[in-house]
Amino acid sequence: xxxxxxxxxxxxxxxxxxxxxxxxxxxxxxxxxxxxxxxxxxxxxxxxxxxxxxxxxxxxxxxxxxxxxxxxxxxxxxxxxxxxxxxxxxxxxxxxxxxxxxxxxxxxxxxxxxxxxxxxxxxxxxxxxxxxxxxxxx
Numbered sequence: 001x002x003x004x005x006x007x008x009x010x011x012x013x014x015x016x017x018x019x020x021x022x023x024x025x026x027x028x029x030x031x032x033x034x035x036x037x038x039x040x041x042x043x044x045x046x047x048x049x050x051x052x053x054x055x056x057x058x059x060x061x062x063x064x065x066x067x068x069x070x071x072x073x074x075x076x077x078x079x080x081x082x083x084x085x086x087x088x089x090x091x092x093x094x095x096x097x098x099x100x101x102x103x104x105x106x107x108x109x110x111x112x113x114x115x116x117x118x119x120x121x122x123x124x125x126x127x128x129x130x131x132x133x134x135x136x137x138x
Contacts, residue, residue: 036063036064036124036125036128037121037124038061038062038063038068038120038121038124039061039062039063039065040059040060040061040062040071040117041059041060041062042057042058042059042060043057043058043059043060044057045057052076053075053076053077054073054075054076056073056074056075056113057073058070058071058072058073059071059073059113059116059117061085061087061120063128063133063135064135066135066136066137067088067135067136068087068088068133068134068135068136069085069086069087069088069133070085070086071083071084071085071086071113071116071117071120072084072085072086073113080109081111082109082110082111083109083110083111083112083113083115083116084105084106084109085105085106085108085116085119085120086103086104086105086106087103087104087106087127087131087133088101088102088103088104088133088134088135088136089101089102089104089131089132089133089134090132090133090134100134101134104131
């Protein structure tokens, strides 16, 4: 039985039942999670006065070519100077919150962008099966 830690809001996940799941954004067709992977695209480098406080580029996290999250680069105002991972998940709209998605931040933090990418690649199956990821239409 395998498990990982570092995910928010769940501290530990059981991997024994992660064979495959149907995903609604694939029109009900079942795909094996093991065939799915995250891809990444760096944001353009900041220019002008903004570049002084934002020296590093954040990175889009994509699943099947659609943006599902961000690897947030540390900036001049970051308390811990670590890279963070944000994912967008689907939620049920309410009268107080009419939006159909929200951001979550994983507990995992890293000193480098490469470690964040590695974490996402190593835990793709868990993240896809645990969270109903919202895909942005670009």
